[in-house]
Amino acid sequence: MKAFLSLAVGCLISLSAWAQETVAVNTGDIVSPELKNQTVTFKLLAPNAKEVVVEADFFEKVKRQTSFGVMEAPKQIPMVKGQDGVWTYTTSMPSPELHTYCFYVDGMRMLDPSNVYMIRDIATYTNYFLVDGELSQNYFVREVPHGTVSKVWYPSPTLGMERRRMTVYTPAGYEDSNKQYPVLYLLHGAGGDENAWSELGRAIQILDNLIAQGKAEPMIVVMPNGNGAQEAVPGEYPNSMYKPSFANPKTMEGSFEKAFPDIMKYVESHYRTINDKNHRAIAGLSMGGFHSLYISANNPDLFGYVGLFSAAINRQAKGENTYIYENLEAKLAKQFSNAPKLYFIGIGNTDFLFQDNVKYRELLDANGYKYEYMETDGGHEWRNWRKYLNHFVPELFK
CATH class of the missing domain: 2.60.40.10 (Immunoglobulins)
Known part of the structure; x- marks a missing residue:
C-alpha cells in the first residue's frame, strides 16, 4: 500500500512538473x-x-x-x-x-x-x-464606469426559431436607475456574428470611454446575429460545431431584414427604451451596412440615425423577399421626405466597394438628400470600421 501511494504521489509530482515545463516551453x-x-x-x-x-x-x-x-x-x-x-x-x-x-x-x-x-x-x-495614441485612445479599457454586456436569447418567429442570440450593451448605471435610453442597433459584416463588434470592433471600450468622457449619450447597443440561418455564434448552439464561413445562407436575400422587427419587439419589451424615431439608430459594416440601408429605407419612420460603414449597396435578389430591395429610389424619397437627423456614409479609398458607394452618393446628391461622408485611407478592414464607430456614436441622440 505504501509503495502504491509512493508511486501515485510520484506520478502526480511528475505530471505537475511536466505541466509546468509545458508552460515554460510554450x-x-x-x-x-x-x-x-x-x-x-x-x-x-x-x-x-x-x-x-x-x-x-x-x-x-x-x-x-x-x-x-x-x-x-x-x-x-x-x-x-x-x-x-x-x-x-x-x-x-x-x-x-x-x-x-x-x-x-x-x-x-x-x-x-x-x-x-x-x-x-x-x-x-x-x-x-x-x-496607444489619439486615434486609439478609446480602444483601451480605462478607469471609467463600465457598461454591462449580455448574451441575450430572443424568439424569432419570422425565421422559424424559438431562440436566437444577440449581444446587448447597457450603459453604466442602467441597473440602478429607472431611466429610459435610446438604442443603437449595430450590425456586423459577412461571416461575422453577434460577437464581431464587441470583440473585433472594440465597441464596448469605445462606448464606455465616450460615455465617460461626456462625448456620447448613454445608450443601449444591440448587436444581433445577421445570419438568418444561425441561432448564434458557431459552436454555441445545438449541432453547430462546424467551421465558420464567409458565405452563410439567409444573409443578403431579405430574411434578416424581414425578421428585424422580432429583434426590436424583444428589445423594446425587455429594456427601458425610448421608442420613437429620434431615439433609434441603425448602423453596420459591409453586409451590416447593406442591412442598415434597406431596413431603414423600408421602415422610414423607425430610425432617426443611419450609419453605412463600407456598405454593400447593390442587390439583385430573387425569391419571396425581393420586395425588400425593389423600388429603392421611391423608398429613399419617402425616407428623406422626413429625413433622418444623420445619414452617415464612411468608406476607405481602396475599399473594393468604393465605386459602389460613389454611385450611391451620386444618387443621393442628384436628389438633394443630405448625408455626412467620411473617407479614410485603407480598404475593407476593421481599423476603418472602428474609426467610423468612434466618430458616429458621439453624433447620436443629440
Missing part, C-alpha cells in the same frame, strides 16, 4: 510582442525551424493569391534566429491602433504562444496588440 520568459523605445519586437522560440517569418497588418501590402483571388495582403518579413533558438524581428512602432499579426514557421501559419491576446475573424484567429 512561453518561458519570452515577451512578445515587446513594445518599448518606439519599437515593437516579435519573438518566437523555434530552435529546429529553418525559416520563420512574421506577418502584421501594418506591414507594406503586396499582391497575393488567396481563396478569393488575387488580393492585397501584408508582406511577410523574415525573422532572425539567435543562438538561444529564439527568432526575432524588430521594427518601428506602428501607428496608434489595434494591430494583428501571426507567424509562419517553415511555411506553416501559427499564432504567438507568448501572447494570449487573440481575436477570431470568421474562421481565422490572429494575435493582437494595442498601440
Whole structure:
C-alpha cells in the first residue's frame, strides 16, 4: 500500500512538473510582442525551424493569391534566429491602433504562444496588440464606469426559431436607475456574428470611454446575429460545431431584414427604451451596412440615425423577399421626405466597394438628400470600421 501511494504521489509530482515545463516551453520568459523605445519586437522560440517569418497588418501590402483571388495582403518579413533558438524581428512602432499579426514557421501559419491576446475573424484567429495614441485612445479599457454586456436569447418567429442570440450593451448605471435610453442597433459584416463588434470592433471600450468622457449619450447597443440561418455564434448552439464561413445562407436575400422587427419587439419589451424615431439608430459594416440601408429605407419612420460603414449597396435578389430591395429610389424619397437627423456614409479609398458607394452618393446628391461622408485611407478592414464607430456614436441622440 505504501509503495502504491509512493508511486501515485510520484506520478502526480511528475505530471505537475511536466505541466509546468509545458508552460515554460510554450512561453518561458519570452515577451512578445515587446513594445518599448518606439519599437515593437516579435519573438518566437523555434530552435529546429529553418525559416520563420512574421506577418502584421501594418506591414507594406503586396499582391497575393488567396481563396478569393488575387488580393492585397501584408508582406511577410523574415525573422532572425539567435543562438538561444529564439527568432526575432524588430521594427518601428506602428501607428496608434489595434494591430494583428501571426507567424509562419517553415511555411506553416501559427499564432504567438507568448501572447494570449487573440481575436477570431470568421474562421481565422490572429494575435493582437494595442498601440496607444489619439486615434486609439478609446480602444483601451480605462478607469471609467463600465457598461454591462449580455448574451441575450430572443424568439424569432419570422425565421422559424424559438431562440436566437444577440449581444446587448447597457450603459453604466442602467441597473440602478429607472431611466429610459435610446438604442443603437449595430450590425456586423459577412461571416461575422453577434460577437464581431464587441470583440473585433472594440465597441464596448469605445462606448464606455465616450460615455465617460461626456462625448456620447448613454445608450443601449444591440448587436444581433445577421445570419438568418444561425441561432448564434458557431459552436454555441445545438449541432453547430462546424467551421465558420464567409458565405452563410439567409444573409443578403431579405430574411434578416424581414425578421428585424422580432429583434426590436424583444428589445423594446425587455429594456427601458425610448421608442420613437429620434431615439433609434441603425448602423453596420459591409453586409451590416447593406442591412442598415434597406431596413431603414423600408421602415422610414423607425430610425432617426443611419450609419453605412463600407456598405454593400447593390442587390439583385430573387425569391419571396425581393420586395425588400425593389423600388429603392421611391423608398429613399419617402425616407428623406422626413429625413433622418444623420445619414452617415464612411468608406476607405481602396475599399473594393468604393465605386459602389460613389454611385450611391451620386444618387443621393442628384436628389438633394443630405448625408455626412467620411473617407479614410485603407480598404475593407476593421481599423476603418472602428474609426467610423468612434466618430458616429458621439453624433447620436443629440
